[in-house]
Amino acid sequence: MDYMISEIIPFIKNHPILTLAWIALFVAIIYLTVKxxxxxxxxxxxxxxxxxxNKQEAVIVDLRSADHFxxxxxxxxxxxxxxDIKNGSIKLIEKYKTSPVILVDDNGMLANASGDILSKHGFEQVFALKDGISGWNGENLPLVKK
Incomplete structure (x- = not known):
């Protein structure tokens, strides 16, 4: 144990940027896990x-731009x-507060933030589609084009 500590301290002194990067990565992992x-x-x-x-009449809310939609x-x-969700302009989906609402974005990275806001507005069942429309498309699932 003493040997390991005696090796760590010089490493930290000789590689401060690498040490800070490891600490930042560790903190980020803990933060994202807790969140x-x-x-x-x-x-x-x-x-x-x-x-x-099919079974619960979930509502799909696509968060992408009108062009992508x-x-x-x-x-x-x-x-x-x-x-619009951030500004509270949710009249289009207001009637679905008790229904499952599935949020879809491009790649599944941004839906959670909108979902948190909808939860604060009283939506009871909010979900984010993993990998977004990219994942849906990747599994060759059907899309409607306008």
Whole structure:
């Protein structure tokens, strides 16, 4: 044990940037793990989303731009921008507060932030589609084009 400590201290002194990078990475992992456990928004797979759409009348909310939405979206999806959700402009989906709401973005990275806001607005069941429309497309699942 003493040998290990005697090796660590010189390493830290000789490699401060690398040491800070490791500490930052460690803190980021802890932060993201805790945040994912505390959020009310759950990430679901494509299969879970399809099941919820078919059996629980889940509502799909596509967070992408209108142009991307027109190029291809999940059947019966509603298009709302994250900025509209942030500003509270959610009249289009207000009536779905008790229904499962599945948020879809480009790659599954941004849906959680909008989901947290919807939860604060009283939406009871908010989900984010893992890997977003890219994952949906990657599994050759159907898209509607306008």
């Amino acid at each position: 994912s456990k505390l959020t009310k928004v759950k990430t679901i797979t494509n299969a879970q989303a399809i099941h919820m759409m 027109k190029k291809g979206h999940i059947t019966e999806a509603l298009n709302i921008l994250p900025i």
